[in-house]
Amino acid sequence: MSQRNTGVTDQVAEVGDGEDACPVREVLDRISGKWSIQIVLAAAEKPVRFTELERTIPGISRRMLTLTLRSLERDGLLVRTVYPTVPAKVVYSVTDSARELHDAFVTLMDWAERNRSSVTAARAAYDSAALAVAQEEEPVRVPR
Amino acid sequence: MSQRNTGVTDQVAEVGDGEDACPVREVLDRISGKWSIQIVLAAAEKPVRFTELERTIPGISRRMLTLTLRSLERDGLLVRTVYPTVPAKVVYSVTDSARELHDAFVTLMDWAERNRSSVTAARAAYDSAALAVAQEEEPVRVPR
DNA sequence: CCGTATCCGAGGAGATACTG
DNA sequence: CAGTATCTCCTCGGATACGG
Numbered sequence: 001m002s003q004r005n006t007g008v009t010d011q012v013a014e015v016g017d018g019e020d021a022c023p024v025r026e027v028l029d030r031i032s033g034k035w036s037i038q039i040v041l042a043a044a045e046k047p048v049r050f051t052e053l054e055r056t057i058p059g060i061s062r063r064m065l066t067l068t069l070r071s072l073e074r075d076g077l078l079v080r081t082v083y084p085t086v087p088a089k090v091v092y093s094v095t096d097s098a099r100e101l102h103d104a105f106v107t108l109m110d111w112a113e114r115n116r117s118s119v120t121a122a123r124a125a126y127d128s129a130a131l132a133v134a135q136e137e138e139p140v141r142v143p144r
Numbered sequence: 145m146s147q148r149n150t151g152v153t154d155q156v157a158e159v160g161d162g163e164d165a166c167p168v169r170e171v172l173d174r175i176s177g178k179w180s181i182q183i184v185l186a187a188a189e190k191p192v193r194f195t196e197l198e199r200t201i202p203g204i205s206r207r208m209l210t211l212t213l214r215s216l217e218r219d220g221l222l223v224r225t226v227y228p229t230v231p232a233k234v235v236y237s238v239t240d241s242a243r244e245l246h247d248a249f250v251t252l253m254d255w256a257e258r259n260r261s262s263v264t265a266a267r268a269a270y271d272s273a274a275l276a277v278a279q280e281e282e283p284v285r286v287p288r
Numbered sequence: 289c290c291g292t293a294t295c296c297g298a299g300g301a302g303a304t305a306c307t308g
Numbered sequence: 309c310a311g312t313a314t315c316t317c318c319t320c321g322g323a324t325a326c327g328g
Contacts, residue, residue, distance in 0.1 A: 023253050023256035023257050023260065024181055024182055024185075024253065024256075025178075026256045026260065026263070027181075027252050027253065027255070027256045028175075028176075028178060028181065030263075031172075031175070031252075032172075032176050032300095033300075033301090034169075034172060034300090034301080037168055037171075037172065038168055041168070049309085049310090050309075050310050050311075051309065051310075059302095061301075061302055061303075062310085062311075062312090063301075063302075063303090063311095063312085063313095064300090064301060064302080065311095066310085066311060066312080067300095067301090073270065074266065074267055074270040074271070075263050075266055075267060076262060076263055076265070076266025076267070076269075076270075082310095085309095086309095087309045087310085088308085088309060088310065088311095089309075089310090090309080090310060090311090097259050097262055097263070097266075100255055100258075100259070101255055101259075103251075104248070104251045104252045104254075104255050107247075107248045107251050108171050108175075108248045108252075109167050109168065109171065110248075111171070111244055111245050111248050112167035112168075112170045112171045113167050114244075115241050115244070115245075116167065116170065118220055118241055119170070119174075119219050119220055119241070121220070122218065122219055122220025123218055123219060123220070125220075126217065126218040126220075127218070176320095177320075177321090178320090178321080193289085193290095194289075194290055194291080195289065195290080203322095205321075205322055205323075206290085206291075206292095207291095207292085207293095207321075207322075207323090208320090208321060208322080209291095210290085210291060210292080211320095211321090226290095229289095230289095231289045231290085232289060232290065232291095232328090233289075233290090234289080234290065234291090
């Protein structure tokens with residue numbers, strides 16, 4: 001009991017949840033963790049099997065896949081269905097709640113693609129400026 | 145040099161960024177961290193001063209405020225303006241890029257408020273079910 | 289007022305090995 | 309196939325103290 005290090009917030013957290021009530025934190029807690037969004041994104045297209053997700057999402061580990069799935073299931077975003085066939089087959093599908101969230105994610109992804117280049121550029125500019133300062137030299141003044 | 149523990153991803157990360165190119169990760173890296181969203185949200189309403197943000201955002205520490213601000217500035221989401229008055233005055237304002245992102249955040253917040261109750265309910269249901277299993281008893285079968 | 293530097297704990301996440 | 313259990317590393321982020 002009293003399991004340590006469950007990752008992904010925790011589950012069955014002390015019953016007394018604590019009254020945050022802040023919507024910002026609620027959202028963050030749900031989409032943070034490297035994998036939640038990608039899983040919802042994948043499951044929203046069509047119900048997916050465990051192994052399927054493992055292949056669909058590049059760097060995910062078995063552990064994090066399981067933990068994130070449980071977390072999403074707990075929040076009522078995914079439904080886990082088990083078919084008691086011989087090697088057992090498990091399918092995860094999104095709920096209505098998650099489908100709406102999915103739309104919000106799409107908006108976010110859209111932003112990411114439209115602003116990718118500008119962010120990269122801003123970053124490069126910021127870094128080179130910081131570097132110049134660190135070297136106590138005049139900015140962007142090329143040697144030769 | 146080679147400073148440890150800068151928090152908020154890191155800045156000036158080894159120059160060679162590594163080619164992820166995954167929009168999902170890009171978004172996540174920007175909105176993860178407990179404070180980014182709230183800062184953008186606040187600065188989007190009107191340009192804000194450092195201390196102002198400190199008061200506006202409840203639990204934030206000076207450290208995290210600075211770190212997150214730098215990170216957002218680096219990504220071209222915030223602009224830092226210094227007025228060389230006597231005790232110096234610094235104002236942070238959002239860029240166009242950030243204003244679009246702000247809209248996406250609003251969508252997310254909207255979702256959070258609309259689904260707050262259903263998530264809470266789903267969580268309670270999941271937890272009580274798990275608890276019943278843990279006690280090796282029949283589910284939801286009240287004693288008396 | 290606007291930060292920076294340092295110390296340190298909590299928990300997120302990978303690697304690996306084992307089970308029904 | 310679909311997980312669970314451990315062990316461990318590392319990043320995030322709070323507390324605190326100091327500097328221009």
